[in-house]
Amino acid sequence: MVSGQIDPFSVLAGQEHVVKRLDAMASDPPQSIVIEGGTEKERVALSLYWAMRLNCKEAPAPCGTCAVCRQIRDLAFSDLLFFDGREGQIKIADVRDTRSVWGQPPNGDGYRVSIFAEAQAFGVEAANALLKSLEEPRPGNVFVLAAPQRERLLETLVSRSWVVTMAWPDIRQNDAEINEWTSALVGFWKSGRGWFERTSPKGAVGKDLAQQVVLGMQRELREALKGQASTPVSQQLSQSFDLRGLRRIDLVLLQAQDSLNTHVAVNPSLVLDWVATRLV
Incomplete structure (x- = not known):
């Protein structure tokens, strides 16, 4: 205390x-x-x-x-x-x-x-x-x-x-770094390129960053599922995936979140890599 x-x-x-x-x-x-x-x-x-x-x-x-x-x-x-x-x-x-x-x-x-x-x-x-x-x-x-x-x-x-x-802060305005990560993740799902360069350097992904990336993507996904895509990331999700695909992303993110929250020794880089490769 x-x-x-x-x-x-x-x-x-x-x-x-x-x-x-x-x-x-x-x-x-x-x-x-x-x-x-x-x-x-x-x-x-x-x-x-x-x-x-x-x-x-x-x-x-x-x-x-x-x-x-x-x-x-x-x-x-x-x-x-x-x-x-x-x-x-x-x-x-x-x-x-x-x-x-x-x-x-x-x-x-x-x-x-x-x-x-x-x-x-x-x-x-x-x-x-x-x-x-x-x-x-x-x-x-x-x-x-x-x-x-x-x-x-x-x-x-x-x-x-x-x-x-409480009223949610706009993470896209308050944390440009998280926006870059979510954009890169959707980009990798579309092209299969440009992701592992982010996660492979030693110390590039801590547990808190990984949690924030998952939460940020969940926020973008929520807009896409509601048909209210108003950001580049949520618009890419809406354009690249049908409803079944969006629900699959939701399940993957929930599993990643559970792993980050409940496993002390989890490797956050591997968790994000797992999320990335589920949809390619």
């Missing part, structure tokens, strides 16, 4: 729909929620907003200025546990060391909120250890799993959570 400071009220402009949804859920909060979409900073901000909403005693809550809200903003509140996947893998020891705390009531008269920022950084063992805590709910303890997309989390964790989806 680390310290830091994010002011939810200044970060969440444009995400009012999810703020209102959390407000509506606050009277009977679910034990666990998954926050997906948005940017990394927005996901952390919404997680902290939820902790404020469940513990601030002012009206309307959260006020953002009382001692409780300030402490949550500073990650210094006694009933806030913050696990920062932005700093590296969330390990099983992090979860095991905290399970006894989750077995106790909160220190105050609100809720103990455990936030897992960038929860896709869970190791498999750590995710399964957390799952055991969710299977044995303790009153007053709630959990937040924040990740770019729910599919990057252990499926059984998602199935035990309410999913709150």
Whole structure:
């Protein structure tokens, strides 16, 4: 767990729909929620907003200025546990060391909120250890799993959570590198050339990059399947594959995503090469 400071009220402009949804859920909060979409900073901000909403005693809550809200903003509140996947893998020891705390009531008269920022950084063992805590709910303890997309989390964790989806960032505008990779992948499916030069250099593909490429292609595929191709990549998909072919791509991407999410020792370059060669 680390310290830091994010002011939810200044970060969440444009995400009012999810703020209102959390407000509506606050009277009977679910034990666990998954926050997906948005940017990394927005996901952390919404997680902290939820902790404020469940513990601030002012009206309307959260006020953002009382001692409780300030402490949550500073990650210094006694009933806030913050696990920062932005700093590296969330390990099983992090979860095991905290399970006894989750077995106790909160220190105050609100809720103990455990936030897992960038929860896709869970190791498999750590995710399964957390799952055991969710299977044995303790009153007053709630959990937040924040990740770019729910599919990057252990499926059984998602199935035990309410999913709150923030407005999606436009990955084509925010990450030109991913756009280059998805374009190259579709180009290889059409021509059989120009792919392995990208993946063969040592260290060219890390696990996070491979996950982002798969997610980016899923986004493009979704537009093509809906008949709303508005980008060069989604247009190429629509022109090059019929509905059966698009559904086959969907299956291949889901299998690749599962491999990247659940296998610790997986080689991300080989996963992307496998995706590339399935459609040639």
